[in-house]
Amino acid sequence: MVEIVPVPGYSHGSMSETTPPNTPPTEAGPTPSSEPKRRAPRAGKPGARGPQGQGPRAPRPVHPLLQRLWELHPRLFGARFRPLKLGIFEDLMARHPGAFQKEDLKQALGQHVRSTRYLEAVASGDLRHDLDGNAVEPVAPEHVQHAILEVFRRRQGRDAEAARTWARARLVQAIDASGLDRDAYLERVHTQDATALVLVDEAWAQLADQAARREALLRAYRASGQSLEAFAEMYGLDVALVRDALARETAGAASVSP
Secondary structure (H helix, E strand, C coil): CCCEECCCCCCCCCCCCCCCCCCCCCCCCCCCCCCCCCCCCCCCCCCCECCCCCCECCCEECCHHHHHHHHHCHHHHCCCCCCECCCHHHHHHHHCCCCCCHHHHHHHHHHHHCCHHHHHHHHCCCCEECCCCCEEECCCHHHHHHHHHHHHHHHCCCCHHHHHHHHHHHHHHHHHHHCCCHHHHHHHHCCCCHHHHHHHHHHHHHHHHHHHHHHHHHHHHHHHCCCHHHHHHHCCCCHHHHHHHHHHHHHHHHHCCC
16 A cells, blocks of 8 residues: 655545545546546545555555646636546647646546545536536436445444444435335346445335335324425424425335326
């Protein structure tokens, strides 16, 4: 494991950590491009030691093109990382002819998308964005799950229980957003990792509990004979919670209509 030296401006350290904006970057994941994918060397915790008796390894600098990308496209590579649209490599080459060597750009993007900050952006459910910062498409469920599980693994060393709670909540959000039933979702993400399967099972159990609570809430609402606002006030509920339950019921009914 090697330490990464910070580059002023660009930073891909985790946004979940209590560190200044321009802290040392960490690792990164597959380039969202139709070009062949190449793995960049993995980086580790600052101060990691080399082979026995050799002491800490020399710092490895962040790819210099990442600073240039931060300057050119701060809406993607700036203070808030956004998931990149598929084919962003080709878009960058076309937008800035002659500005990048292909191999250098592939390596820079590879390091960027394997960073913890980038993976956290994908795990959050954010949409993919183009070079102008416009949202263009959702991230595929399997890519969102990969990001969640990778961030979970990286956080485990600091606080395993907090990491598990975070991962479960993100998986609940991701599964819910996918709109897939259990079998379709598992077929889509296609994982055999034991830890991942346990977390996914926990997320599905939580979703089932939420569905049962919504069903009970709607039964109580209909039995009350009250308006939506009066019912919410009577039970001390946020009216948006009841509206969401009704909307989900309507959407579910529409999805099974012939």
